[in-house]
Amino acid sequence: MELEVRHLRTLTTVASLGSITKAAAVLGVAQPALSAQLARIDRALGGPTFVRDHRGVRPTPLGALVLDRARTLLPAMDALRQDARRVACGDTAATLRLAGAGSALAAPLVRRLSSGGDPPPTLRAVPDTARAVAELAAGAHDAVLAGTCGDALPPAHPGVQWRLLGTDAVHVVVGEGHPGGGDVRLAELADARWVTAAGDSCFTECFLRACARAGFTPPTPSECDRAEALELVRAGVAVALTQPYGALPAGLRALTLRGTPLTWSTWLATHDDTATDVRTRLVGAARDARREELAAARGRRGGTSPHLDRKVRPAV
Structure with missing residues (x-):
């Protein structure tokens, strides 16, 4: 057989x-x-x-x-079947297929790519960045938007190029009634219960090291998706570490950590053989989405946001 x-x-x-x-x-x-x-x-x-x-x-x-x-293999076969059916029906306009892994910029990127009248890309959340990149190499996606902790590099894979979009300060989400001002020292939150995003990065370990440098050992943080994390914060049982993008629901606000003890980098992966104009469009749209989200976050807080526009590294 x-x-x-x-x-x-x-x-x-x-x-x-x-x-x-x-x-x-x-x-x-x-x-x-x-x-x-x-x-x-x-x-x-x-x-x-x-x-x-x-x-x-x-x-x-x-x-x-x-x-x-x-x-x-299975996502690649599914993508092949969908593309074959589309072409067989006479629809030759390719729809971009985007995978998101650990980045809150995925939805803003889709929105940005759809703003010029082009069909919106499909978006698939993949919890494991290495798996998302393997699927990209196999043809299941056209690009992967991923996040890594601080200066960590994304997983390398033959036939795939990574571009750094930017590195930003991690923020803390608290309830509206939290006594802290617009920015706090990490040590001021030593008694808090913490929640972080679930994922395959080293973020939890980096957070624990940052706490050790600040002079305290926190309880083991909970890990869950963004919606669950914000519900825990709203309920007053935790504070959440978050990327500085996206609107916060009513009753929540973001605090800046003084000294920027934690950072998050956003990367975009494409095939080596992706057409130059397509790659340029993807990278440009992703960087524009990031800038817009950072500006919106600063506007919501009525101040400045310490993000780190580091010099873009070469492709990896």
Whole structure:
């Protein structure tokens, strides 16, 4: 039996649910039929992809390898199918496909790219930057907008170029009733409960080191998405570390950390063979979106925002 795309989808479904019974229900097949298909897949690959125990099923080392490749291949196949259908229907205008990984500028970038009358790009959130870049190299995306902590570099990948868009100070979001002024020292928040964005960067470690330099050890910070973090702040049970972009809901405000102990860099990745005019348009739109968001943030606070317009590094 030759391994097919549908087999990879079967494996990813089983892995995500951790149960043959649940996967069979989702896939619409009987459990014995799914077990037989998994056995055929194992024979095609030369070994077992899952082991079963009282907790369900979990990938073997071989299964983990196949699943890792499938997470790159399946989005690329989906993109191929969508593009083929579009062209077959006579729509030859290419729609940009953007992936966002750890950057709050993704939505403003889409908005900026749509402002000239062009069709809006599609946007897909990918929690793992390395995975997003692998998918970019495989053809699933046209560009990846990603964030890294401070001076950390994004993951390198053959066939991919990174451009630094800018490095900015990390802010703290607090409730409207918080006694702090427009800016505070990190040590003034030593008793706070903290929440950071979930992701694959080293940001939590950098935050803990910054706290150590400020002379205190905070409780282990919570990690969750932006909406959940802001709800925790609104409820008065945490303060949130955030990128200095995007509007804040009513009842919240942003504070600047004196001395800029934490920074966040925004990067844009494209293919090596991306047309020069397309790359220029993407980079220009991303930098414009960043400037607009920073200006809006300064306007909301009625003051200045210490962002760091460092000299742009060469592509990596």
